[in-house]
Amino acid sequence: MTDFVGQTVEAARRALAARLKTAAIDSAALDARLLIGHALGLDLTGLIAAAQRQLTPDESTRLEEFARRRLAGEPVARIIGEKEFWGLPLRLSTATLVPRPDTETVVELALELLRAGGDLARPMRIADLGTGTGAILLALLSELPAAEGFGTDISEAALQTAAANAACAGLSERATFIACDYARGLSGSFDLIVSNPPYIRSADIERLSVEVRNHDPLAALDGGADGLDAYRALIPQAAGLLAPGAALVVEAGEGQSGPIQALMTSAGLMPATAPKADLAGIPRAVAGHKMAR
Template sequence: MNSFAGQTVDAARRLLTAQLKTAAVESAELDARILTGHALGLDLTGLISAAQRLLTPDQSARLEEFARRRLAGEPVARIIGEKEFWGLPLQLSSATLVPRPDTETVVELALELLRASGSLDRPLRIADLGTGSGAILLALLSELPAAQGFGTDISEAALHTASVNAARAGLSERATFVACDYASGLTGPFGLIVSNPPYIRTADIGGLAAEVRDHDPPAALDGGADGLDAYRALIPQAAGLLAPGAALVVEAGEGQSARIQALMTAAGLMPVAAPKADLAGISRAVAGHKMAR
């Protein structure tokens, strides 16, 4: 039975909120508003103005399906197929992670380093290794008007999603996507390289929140036995492609920053700034730079 059949827009939203609260969904009210709006094709203003309108059978069926998926633990971003990152609406696919606010720390640190070196407005080649939805690369290009960006991924499906997102953001002319393993298909030099590689220890994946464990692509999560396999691969590659004085900025998991810095040092990259913490106080963005000759 469809619990939303015959309901007004406002009543359906409140009913979905109650269902999510009963299921102990923390963001019940926000999720209900987003899902109801998406099912009806309405933004917040539209939801308010249409509050007393009756749902059509198609709308109630669509909202029932959204409710079923959310109650089963699927993230809202997966259900609606989109997530905002750095103010950009990004399309998602089964081949891409849901971009998270923590990852904006990488963008922030990268921009801080470029600002300190006076490079924000200069022509610049930047690379995003394992680009997924293109989130980090497109965020940087949106802030760096003279930059050209290159995003790599081993997943053709992810690269297609990133290309769609570049087009939606009006950045296609400055974004090139390359199918390869991290930096293996790129030629330098680059003025900045960034990456959010898989860094979850294999043994820890089973204990992740269901929204992540059951819906994010496993290859984008699994960092090997100690979580550092990807860094061992990409850091030496990046070190060989950076221009003198240029930086590599990567996302780190909790408790990993010191070991990642050691891998950077071993590859000839020197610490350029203290790791940047996210809102939870975790050292989330780690940077190293190539010494100027």
């Protein structure tokens, strides 16, 4: 027997929301709606239409399993298997981070810089170093109709996930995925390079939320003793690939924008603009550009 046997869809949703709220999950109502929708294979409209019908035994069992997983700290996105980013539904895998709204700040700043440099419809080459799900790259390609994009990652499993997401978004013809360490497998010049590398200090990993610490891949989180190891590697690599006037835009952790700007300057990149803050006011996207000849 599960807690949802014999309940209507609406009653089960409310019961699940109450259980999640009791467990101090802030997004209890939203999580409950998403989980019951996934358990029943229904979108919001379908849930409304089916509100008064009883759950089947299989649906009750499935929903109870999802409830147990969420109460144990597994993110809803992991349970569902996908997360929306920049309006694109992205599949997840154990080799990828769950894309977060903060990372959209990188996309926003990159588009602002490209827009300042000319028409967004012009042909260009862009690269996403450590692409994971492909989130940043695919978001940019969705806004840049003539751009060709390259996503790199050391994880073959992550690249398979990114390629599947590109296919789902109808962007496969303009997206190429390469297994390498940041930019080492790239050649030619690029009009934009972006990255959301690992930037959590090693000692801070254990203090992350259960959702992140136990479910995101460690390799995509751990940035070394000071959180800057990945930037030391990728910034010089990217600087050598940027076309004159082109920019590198990276995501930064709290308190890291200054040190990252210093690393960019050391690699010959000048500040492109002030770091762009996320909705919490944290400088989240840092940009440097190669001086035009």
